[in-house]
Amino acid sequence: MAAAETHRAIEAVFRIERARLIAGLARMVRDVDRAEELAQDALIIALAEWPKTGVPNNPGAWLMAAAKRRAIDGIRRDRMRERKHEEIARDLDDERDASVETLEATMDDDIGDELLGLIFTACHPVISAEARAALTLRLIGGLTTDEIARAFLSAEPTIAQRIVRAKKTIGNAALAFEVPRERERAGRLASVLEVIYLIFNEGYAATAGEDLIRPSLCAEAQRLGRILAGLMPDESEVFGLLALMEIQASRLPARTGPDGALVSLTEQNRARWDQLLIRRGLTALARAEALGGANGPYALQAALAACHARARKADETDWARIAALYDRLREVMPSPVVDLNRAVAYSMAFGPEAGLKLVDELAEATALRNYAPLPAAKGDFLFRAGRLPEARTQFEAAAGLTRNARERAFLLARAAACSR
Amino acid sequence: MRVMVFVKATEDSETGVIGAQHAEMFEAMGKYNEELVKAGIMLGGDGLRPSKDGKRVAFDGPTRTVIDGPFAETRELVAGYWLWEVKDMDEAVAWVKRCPNPMLGPSEIEIRPLYEVEDFGEALTPEAEEIHGRVRDQLEGR
Numbered sequence: 001m002a003a004a005e006t007h008r009a010i011e012a013v014f015r016i017e018r019a020r021l022i023a024g025l026a027r028m029v030r031d032v033d034r035a036e037e038l039a040q041d042a043l044i045i046a047l048a049e050w051p052k053t054g055v056p057n058n059p060g061a062w063l064m065a066a067a068k069r070r071a072i073d074g075i076r077r078d079r080m081r082e083r084k085h086e087e088i089a090r091d092l093d094d095e096r097d098a099s100v101e102t103l104e105a106t107m108d109d110d111i112g113d114e115l116l117g118l119i120f121t122a123c124h125p126v127i128s129a130e131a132r133a134a135l136t137l138r139l140i141g142g143l144t145t146d147e148i149a150r151a152f153l154s155a156e157p158t159i160a161q162r163i164v165r166a167k168k169t170i171g172n173a174a175l176a177f178e179v180p181r182e183r184e185r186a187g188r189l190a191s192v193l194e195v196i197y198l199i200f201n202e203g204y205a206a207t208a209g210e211d212l213i214r215p216s217l218c219a220e221a222q223r224l225g226r227i228l229a230g231l232m233p234d235e236s237e238v239f240g241l242l243a244l245m246e247i248q249a250s251r252l253p254a255r256t257g258p259d260g261a262l263v264s265l266t267e268q269n270r271a272r273w274d275q276l277l278i279r280r281g282l283t284a285l286a287r288a289e290a291l292g293g294a295n296g297p298y299a300l301q302a303a304l305a306a307c308h309a310r311a312r313k314a315d316e317t318d319w320a321r322i323a324a325l326y327d328r329l330r331e332v333m334p335s336p337v338v339d340l341n342r343a344v345a346y347s348m349a350f351g352p353e354a355g356l357k358l359v360d361e362l363a364e365a366t367a368l369r370n371y372a373p374l375p376a377a378k379g380d381f382l383f384r385a386g387r388l389p390e391a392r393t394q395f396e397a398a399a400g401l402t403r404n405a406r407e408r409a410f411l412l413a414r415a416a417a418c419s420r
Numbered sequence: 421m422r423v424m425v426f427v428k429a430t431e432d433s434e435t436g437v438i439g440a441q442h443a444e445m446f447e448a449m450g451k452y453n454e455e456l457v458k459a460g461i462m463l464g465g466d467g468l469r470p471s472k473d474g475k476r477v478a479f480d481g482p483t484r485t486v487i488d489g490p491f492a493e494t495r496e497l498v499a500g501y502w503l504w505e506v507k508d509m510d511e512a513v514a515w516v517k518r519c520p521n522p523m524l525g526p527s528e529i530e531i532r533p534l535y536e537v538e539d540f541g542e543a544l545t546p547e548a549e550e551i552h553g554r555v556r557d558q559l560e561g562r
Contacts, residue, residue, distance in 0.1 A: 008510050009510060009513065009514065011510070012508075012510035012511050012513065012514040013514045015507070015511060015514075016459065016511065016514055016515065055517070059518075115458075219505070222460075222505075223460040223461070223505070224460070225460075226457075226460035226461075226462075227458065227459065227460035229460075230454075230457040230458035230459070230460060231458055276463065276464075276503075280463065
């Protein structure tokens with residue numbers, strides 16, 4: 001094998017092991033930054049050794065042993081600095097053995113648990129949501145700071161600083177790198193799921209022609225979701241979120257037209273929807289429901305997405321079911337945006353008057369005061385009810401609120417259509 | 421990217437006899453599958469019955485000839501498959517290398533990247549896509 005090829009093969013092995021390596025090391029040295037360095041050191045040692053010896057049978061264990069030796073050397077060096085050399089010469093061997101034993105004891109835990117512990121630590125609520133996302137992509141996804149910066153349309157120093165600060169916060173708070181138990185668990189899991197969905201949505205918001213790293217965030221988030229589902233097979237909301245992401249991602253090939261413009265759900269060519277992802281999403285949703293989580297916020301959103309995924313044509317959509325799901329969603333996740341979507345579903349299921357009734361109740365909500373989709377939806381209901389002059393006013397109001405040029409043109413066209 | 425990973429058949433797998441001699445391999449394979457799931461790359465997979473249970477349909481112009489298994493070229497036959505989502509071929513190769521030997525004797529695993537919709541470009545007209553989608557729907561009974 002050519003040297004470059006060997007190099008790539010070793011790096012591929014390292015990529016597979018990296019997150020688990022960092023997870024084990026972080027728990028051991030209680031320092032994410034140091035854990036990352038040690039993992040990197042292990043890669044450098046592997047790049048020097050493996051071309052001669054071949055890739056070992058258990059590369060994960062080999063890398064961990066190499067990193068551990070480095071960690072122990074580091075501890076020894078620190079001790080050297082702290083003490084006089086004569087004392088050390090006497091004690092060193094005993095102490096070293098004791099350190100090694102302690103280290104090995106920490107290493108014997110279940111590896112899956114350690115990775116999960118790292119995920120929960122990187123997503124700890126003491127860290128801001130953006131920093132959690134950056135840290136998770138760095139530690140678990142293995143993205144470089146530059147890749148993360150490009151993905152979030154930020155400057156590299158901003159992201160680097162965000163990661164440094166997050167690591168410091170973890171150190172200062174003396175977080176345990178463990179999966180929280182019982183009481184704390186639900187809240188902490190919500191924080192993990194929030195980060196994964198944030199990463200997904202960042203990728204979903206990317207438009208055609210942008211740096212490819214952005215849409216790839218969807219794949220990163222799906223992978224994180226799949227990893228989490230593999231590690232926490234009994235958590236219904238993990239499967240709810242996974243189902244939601246798989247089904248939404250199934251539409252990625254259909255949601256932009258040849259000119260790069262977004263294509264609305266009803267207009268999409270459904271033949272382009274990725275059936276494998278839909279099937280995976282439906283399976284994950286069924287699992288979430290079987291685990292008793294049918295009313296979880298993610299499971300409900302996944303169920304909504306599934307209604308669209310199941311409809312072969314837009315006009316076969318089961319709007320009554322969608323309306324019923326929104327009734328349940330607003331109970332567990334109250335938000336004016338959910339209410340607006342609910343009004344749209346009602347208008348589709350039961351006619352424009354049903355939608356108008358709900359949207360009028362909503363008009364009082366301050367959160368939606370400058371929200372273009374509200375008058376746009378209302379305009380659509382009025383239009384369908386034959387109340388054209390009123391519809392026109394709403395479309396014009398919506399056009400005045402949106403910042404998206406394409407959307408504005410669309411709304412103005414709808415306003416003009418009211419005069420015919 | 422998605423890859424299809426084929427486990428090639430051997431004379432042993434083609435007998436279709438599963439016995440105590442396979443227990444160890446099955447256990448190792450079970451653990452490996454679990455690892456694939458925990459790594460978030462596994463999209464699906466299954467083992468295939470021997471080719472004696474299979475059939476082929478040969479095409480030549482308008483004629484269709486059904487050929488019953490078993491088929492001769494054992495090493496070219498597929499005994500099982502996985503569908504994975506990986507970052508690149510290097511990652512796929514690294515994962516395959518850590519697979520326990522799927523057969524009792526020497527064996528082979530083949531990795532093939534899938535075409536993505538984008539690869540077809542202009543060759544796939546909206547009409548053709550529509551039909552592809554419909555066929556898939558029917559296959560999946562939806």
